[in-house]
Amino acid sequence: MNITILTYGSRGDVQPFVPLSVGLMNRGHNVTLAAPARFKNLVEENKIIFVPLAGDIEDLSRKLNDSGYNFIKQMNELRNHAIEIGADIFRQTEIASQNADLIIHTFAHAVGAHTLAREKNIPDIHIQTFPMFTPTGDYPNITMPNFRNRFLNRLSHMVSKKLFFLSAQIGFEQVRRKAKLPKRKLFIPFDENPLHFQTPILCAWSPSILPASTDWSYPQIHVTGYYFFPLNDSYSPSPELDSFLKAGKPPICISFGSMVNKDAKRIDEIVRESLRQTNNRGIILSGWGSVQHESTNDLLYIESAPHDWLLPKC
Structure with a gap:
């Protein structure tokens, strides 16, 4: 057919x-x-x-x-x-x-x-x-x-x-x-x-x-359920992402994907403060969200990464 x-x-x-x-x-x-x-x-x-x-x-x-x-x-x-x-x-x-x-x-x-x-x-x-x-x-x-x-x-x-x-x-x-x-x-x-x-x-x-x-x-x-590929085992992370994951406890992943934001700066401040108050590390996948800031030892900003590869590590 x-x-x-x-x-x-x-x-x-x-x-x-x-x-x-x-x-x-x-x-x-x-x-x-x-x-x-x-x-x-x-x-x-x-x-x-x-x-x-x-x-x-x-x-x-x-x-x-x-x-x-x-x-x-x-x-x-x-x-x-x-x-x-x-x-x-x-x-x-x-x-x-x-x-x-x-x-x-x-x-x-x-x-x-x-x-x-x-x-x-x-x-x-x-x-x-x-x-x-x-x-x-x-x-x-x-x-x-x-x-x-x-x-x-x-x-x-x-x-x-x-x-x-x-x-x-x-x-x-x-x-x-x-x-x-x-x-x-x-x-x-x-x-x-x-x-x-x-x-x-x-x-x-x-x-x-x-x-x-x-x-x-x-x-x-x-x-019907979701339509997924089998888990992605072939993805090679950037050295920056790989080092961040190995440097401490599993982070919280915040993914904006294809969402767009009217006030990216405010959202970024909320995320950073929430991570600070809960004493957690974080990875922000900015996508189209325009949420950007300088990365630190406890917070990494990247544009994207395969969710099926990244989330089990968070």
């Missing part, structure tokens, strides 16, 4: 689909993975066919962070980003999917990928790395505070989902007008006529972290 995986976002939105792709390839399938261009090496070093997608995801993340918990502002930022690069994304995803027998997609591609699948009359599967299209009263939508009320929690998911699809539809039409592309019928997943193929939703997280909700009304939702 020819399988196309469409994802967009930071490393956490892309990396899980690399071991998934390898697993599918090991079972005899052909896999094409489309993701932001910055992840070319991550994908291709695992012998996966890669189609690069346009856009600077780090810049988008900073704009979304500046929107705070305002879901409407976040949807506007996503739509503006999509309008800017949308025509290129359309072309690139169509290239990636041209020979597909199955399309797997994440939330950023939910509408476009589902539409492609319907046009090709092939099945599609949606994979969530965080709850997005699975309304429940157990907890609120990820962009909203906890209402401590099951009705309001569930309502927050339903409203956010409707706003997401409305924003996607408006952005889709604006992109096509801007690029002088012909009009195109959109197909919205998860709410269609039950006679059509129902798009399964796979939740790529551990049920120990977030169990399946008993009030999920959509029938095709499955919690």
Whole structure:
């Protein structure tokens, strides 16, 4: 089977689909993975066919962070980003999917990928790395505070989902007008006529972290667990990191990964003071967080390191 995986976002939105792709390839399938261009090496070093997608995801993340918990502002930022690069994304995803027998997609591609699948009359599967299209009263939508009320929690998911699809539809039409592309019928997943193929939703997280909700009304939702590679035994740390780990008791690791921060200086001060008060050593993985300071004997700042290698040593 020819399988196309469409994802967009930071490393956490892309990396899980690399071991998934390898697993599918090991079972005899052909896999094409489309993701932001910055992840070319991550994908291709695992012998996966890669189609690069346009856009600077780090810049988008900073704009979304500046929107705070305002879901409407976040949807506007996503739509503006999509309008800017949308025509290129359309072309690139169509290239990636041209020979597909199955399309797997994440939330950023939910509408476009589902539409492609319907046009090709092939099945599609949606994979969530965080709850997005699975309304429940157990907890609120990820962009909203906890209402401590099951009705309001569930309502927050339903409203956010409707706003997401409305924003996607408006952005889709604006992109096509801007690029002088012909009009195109959109197909919205998860709410269609039950006679059509129902798009399964796979939740790529551990049920120990977030169990399946008993009030999920959509029938095709499955919690699958995380998608990980085997532990990384081949990583060679920098001399600085190696020396720090050997110089004292195991440190506490604080990782910012693809998170962006409005006040990196304040966060850095909180981390440093917390380590001082608890008499602990620390390693800060700054990532996109812009948390930087001069390293000391008890605190090391580095940009990144493989979590599966580092965390057992902390």
